[in-house]
Amino acid sequence: MNSVNDRSRDIGPFVPGPDDDMLICRCEEITKGEIRMAVHDGMWTLTEIRRYLRTGMGLCQGQTCSRLVKGIVARELGISPAELEPATSRVPMRPIEMKIFANEAPDEREDG
Amino acid sequence: MKRYDLIIVGAGPSGLSAGIEAAKRGLKVAIFDENEKPGGQLFKQIHKFFGSKEHRAKVRGFVIGQQLLDEADEAGVEVVLNATVIGLYQDKEVVVKRGNEIEHFKGNAIVIATGAAENMVTFPGWTLPGVIGAGAAQTMMNLHGVLPGKKVLMLGSGNVGLVVSFQLEQCGCEVVALVDAAPRVGGYGVHAAKVARTGVPFYLSHTIVKAEGEECVTGVTIAEVDSKFQFIPGTEKHFDVDTICLAVGLSPMSQLLKMAGCKMEDNPKRGGQVPICDEYGRTSLPGVFVAGDVSGIEEASSAMIEGRMAGIAAAEYLGYIEKKDLDTELAALDLALDGLRQGMFAPKNRGKAIEQTEEGIAISQNLLLHGYVADEEIDRFPGVTHRSGVHPVIECTQNIPCNPCQDACKKGCISIGANITSLPIAVEGADCINCGMCVASCSGQAIFLVDEDCGDGTATVTLPYEFLPLPEEGTKGKGLGRDGKVICDAEVVSVKSLKAFDKTSLLTMRVPKEYATKARFFKAV
Amino acid sequence: MSERIKEHPILGVQEKGELVKFTFDGKEIEGYEGEPIAAALKAAGVMVHRYTQKEHKPRGIFCAIGRCTDCVMVVNGEPNVRTCITPLAAGMDVRTQYGVSDQPFDEQ
Numbered sequence: 238m239n240s241v242n243d244r245s246r247d248i249g250p251f252v253p254g255p256d257d258d259m260l261i262c263r264c265e266e267i268t269k270g271e272i273r274m275a276v277h278d279g280m281w282t283l284t285e286i287r288r289y290l291r292t293g294m295g296l297c298q299g300q301t302c303s304r305l306v307k308g309i310v311a312r313e314l315g316i317s318p319a320e321l322e323p324a325t326s327r328v329p330m331r332p333i334e335m336k337i338f339a340n341e342a343p344d345e346r347e348d349g
Numbered sequence: 350m351k352r353y354d355l356i357i358v359g360a361g362p363s364g365l366s367a368g369i370e371a372a373k374r375g376l377k378v379a380i381f382d383e384n385e386k387p388g389g390q391l392f393k394q395i396h397k398f399f400g401s402k403e404h405r406a407k408v409r410g411f412v413i414g415q416q417l418l419d420e421a422d423e424a425g426v427e428v429v430l431n432a433t434v435i436g437l438y439q440d441k442e443v444v445v446k447r448g449n450e451i452e453h454f455k456g457n458a459i460v461i462a463t464g465a466a467e468n469m470v471t472f473p474g475w476t477l478p479g480v481i482g483a484g485a486a487q488t489m490m491n492l493h494g495v496l497p498g499k500k501v502l503m504l505g506s507g508n509v510g511l512v513v514s515f516q517l518e519q520c521g522c523e524v525v526a527l528v529d530a531a532p533r534v535g536g537y538g539v540h541a542a543k544v545a546r547t548g549v550p551f552y553l554s555h556t557i558v559k560a561e562g563e564e565c566v567t568g569v570t571i572a573e574v575d576s577k578f579q580f581i582p583g584t585e586k587h588f589d590v591d592t593i594c595l596a597v598g599l600s601p602m603s604q605l606l607k608m609a610g611c612k613m614e615d616n617p618k619r620g621g622q623v624p625i626c627d628e629y630g631r632t633s634l635p636g637v638f639v640a641g642d643v644s645g646i647e648e649a650s651s652a653m654i655e656g657r658m659a660g661i662a663a664a665e666y667l668g669y670i671e672k673k674d675l676d677t678e679l680a681a682l683d684l685a686l687d688g689l690r691q692g693m694f695a696p697k698n699r700g701k702a703i704e705q706t707e708e709g710i711a712i713s714q715n716l717l718l719h720g721y722v723a724d725e726e727i728d729r730f731p732g733v734t735h736r737s738g739v740h741p742v743i744e745c746t747q748n749i750p751c752n753p754c755q756d757a758c759k760k761g762c763i764s765i766g767a768n769i770t771s772l773p774i775a776v777e778g779a780d781c782i783n784c785g786m787c788v789a790s791c792s793g794q795a796i797f798l799v800d801e802d803c804g805d806g807t808a809t810v811t812l813p814y815e816f817l818p819l820p821e822e823g824t825k826g827k828g829l830g831r832d833g834k835v836i837c838d839a840e841v842v843s844v845k846s847l848k849a850f851d852k853t854s855l856l857t858m859r860v861p862k863e864y865a866t867k868a869r870f871f872k873a874v
Numbered sequence: 875m876s877e878r879i880k881e882h883p884i885l886g887v888q889e890k891g892e893l894v895k896f897t898f899d900g901k902e903i904e905g906y907e908g909e910p911i912a913a914a915l916k917a918a919g920v921m922v923h924r925y926t927q928k929e930h931k932p933r934g935i936f937c938a939i940g941r942c943t944d945c946v947m948v949v950n951g952e953p954n955v956r957t958c959i960t961p962l963a964a965g966m967d968v969r970t971q972y973g974v975s976d977q978p979f980d981e982q
Contacts, residue, residue, distance in 0.1 A: 256471075256473075259471050259472075259473065260471070260475070260476055261471065263476055263933075263936075263942070263944060264943060265928075266926055266927070266928040266929055266931075269471075295943075296943040296946065296954060297941060297942050297943040300466065300941050300942065301469060301936075301937075301941070301942045302469070304468060304469065304600055304621070305469055305471065318615070319615035319617065320615075323607070323622055326604040326605075326607040326608040327608065328435055328436035328444065328608065329435035329436060329444075329446070330433070330434065330435045330436060330604055330605055330608070331383065331433050331435055331446070332943070333433075333435060333446055336449075337446060337449050337450070337451065338446075338451060339451075340449055340450050340451060341450070341451050341452075341453075342447075342450040342451065342452045344350065383940075384939070384940075384959075385959065385961075395884045395885060409884065411885075466941065467937070476931060476933060476944075477932065478921040478922050478923070478932055478933060478934025478935070479921060479934065480936065481935060481936055481937075481938065482936065482937050482938070484937065484938070484939065485935060485936065485937050485938035485939070488938040488939060488958075489913065489916065489935075489938055490879065490882075491882075491885065493888075493909055493910060493913040494878055494879045494882070494885075494888035494890070494913075495877075495878055495879065495913045495916045495917050496877050496878070496879060496916075497916075519882070519883050519884065520879045520882055521879070563932075564921065564922055564932050565921040565922065565932065565934065815883050815884060816883050817881055817882075817883045852883065852884050
């Protein structure tokens with residue numbers, strides 16, 4: 238059992254930092270400060286952070302910001318990034334429009 | 350749903366290699382790649398690769414790419430481009446987006462060879478147009494023929510930062526500085542040296558404070574950092590640039606494996622989230638294999654061997670070859686792979702501060718701090734000797750598995766031996782005929798042909814030159830030292846561009862003889 | 875202003891498609907058929923591809939391989955087109971994207 242799951246652990250108060258206005262999620266324009274504050278709001282896993290803030294839910298689907306977000310959340314929790322479970326990986330792996338996702342190609346040939 | 354024996358995701362060096370080996374053993378193979386062109390990062394690499402002949406040393410990356418494509422074609426591998434694999438399911442079903450449609454495919458075995466993506470580093474202004482990844486610079490220059498910018502600052506001194514800096518200069522960009530927060534150059538010394546001698550200053554223990562500009566980058570400020578990577582006040586330096594290139598590492602793109610239920614681990618030595626796999630690429634899911642950077646960041650040469658291993662392992666898994674054949678083949682490939690994983694930059698040595706070469710010679714600290722070997726350090730190395738007449742001067746000062754120079758000289762002037770990480774030795778008494786093959790064959794551009802005393806107070810230095818325009822005979826200019834600073838007058842004696850040199854021209858310049866051991870680059874005025 | 879590489883010391887002269895005309899924000903410019911729209915724009919000196927929804931900040935090419943989505947523009951009326959991997963065709967109408975529209979923010 239890793240220490241992240243123990244939410245009774247005291248990680249201290251939110252202390253404003255000099256680079257809190259640094260943009261981390263470029264697509265959704267979410268700053269470092271917002272991510273750090275979300276941890277203090279009780280979001281201790283990357284999946285929760287993603288749902289709370291929309292980091293990783295923009296057009297690039299987290300391809301640019303994931304590792305940065307992981308580092309920031311880990312630092313705020315006082316653990317190493319390796320201890321944090323990455324956000325759930327789900328289909329589709331790349332951004333895709335709904336109309337394409339629903340457009341199944343006709344089966345031209347049965348498998349041989 | 351169409352079925353294949355083997356479905357490979359990613360048509361880069363490891364994916365293509367896996368496909369070739371599997372198809373040669375009778376498997377029906379399809380490779381899906383989301384890009385318009387196959388070859389992964391290979392087609393962006395215009396430098397000559399390292400290693401030995403079996404590792405395709407001396408061959409330029411994009412040529413290797415074309416070789417692999419031809420081999421895949423010959424073996425009957427189906428390479429499907431513009432095909433994005435959006436899902437991999439536990440029963441080895443692959444969902445692919447092609448154009449406006451979704452298609453499903455079933456593989457009896459799968460190889461994931463999706464490679465890696467660039468890391469990010471943040472600083473105020475990092476989202477401004479003009480801040481680009483090093484890969485982006487390569488794509489623009491080498492694939493699309495467009496200059497990424499005019500004045501560039503490179504952040505990152507690993508092999509990517511060093512190689513891309515040189516590539517930027519080759520197409521006419523000015524690299525105003527090469528910056529790294531680390532205290533030492535991360536990539537090969539020879540890559541650093543060829544950038545440093547053109548005049549690019551290295552700033553180790555520095556990083557970006559901020560990028561300036563309203564609509565796009567117009568300048569950048571860097572400053573020195575202490576051992577805790579905090580800025581040291583008063584050390585700010587400003588540069589006018591229109592482009593900032595980020596080369597700060599790669600992370601495996603392993604999400605497909607995670608999605609399929611593979612056991613993963615966070616391994617910093619391998620670059621991040623990687624699948625747990627054995628040395629032949631078998632993951633925790635039977636029938637799902639990995640190869641290349643997705644299983645651990647290394648380089649293209651290792652990726653190709655790993656790909657071959659995965660392809661052969663897949664063939665055995667499906668019963669196309671016997672286990673004993675598998676063992677024989679894998680043992681041979683293991684040896685080849687192991688040969689690459691030696692020396693100063695071997696994965697096992699990552700993070701270690703190496704002070705001496707395997708031969709016991711002190712590594713050039715100046716090289717690690719400033720990107721070039723200091724004049725007073727260069728004589729330590731066995732490739733540097735002094736004698737009358739033209740002779741090769743091999744400024745190769747770190748143990749890297751690489752030996753094309755030994756094969757290049759038909760007169761036995763250069764010796765490395767069976768252990769290809771050994772430093773090259775300039776053999777005493779050997780008869781140099783000034784053919785230039787050693788200069789052209791060195792992938793690190795670290796060999797020079799020098800006549801230290803022509804008898805008239807001058808010396809000649811022949812150096813590798815891969816820039817345009819090629820200077821003409823008689824052009825007067827300046828000789829630059831290893832540090833890229835002007836040290837003397839120089840005149841071009843000859844410029845040779847032979848087919849055997851493979852686009853590396855040999856420029857011979859005449860300098861005052863006291864600079865024979867110092868002048869290593871030419872600049873026209 | 876950026877330029878095209880006329881001759882590369884290793885790669886020589888790049889093979890390109892036909893020179894065609896297209897429009898950028900209503901202005902006619904030239905590019906080579908089949909090359910990424912972003913390459914043609916870069917060669918013409920265009921740095922800003924879009925302005926972000928929330929903060930109205932400028933963005934341009936970042937990864938150049940279709941992954942970061944910072945280079946998206948409105949192409950032939952369709953927003954969020956990744957210009958770094960979309961091939962240029964003659965007569966294309968390429969517009970700066972504001973948020974997800976081609977209308978500047980104060981007109982939205």
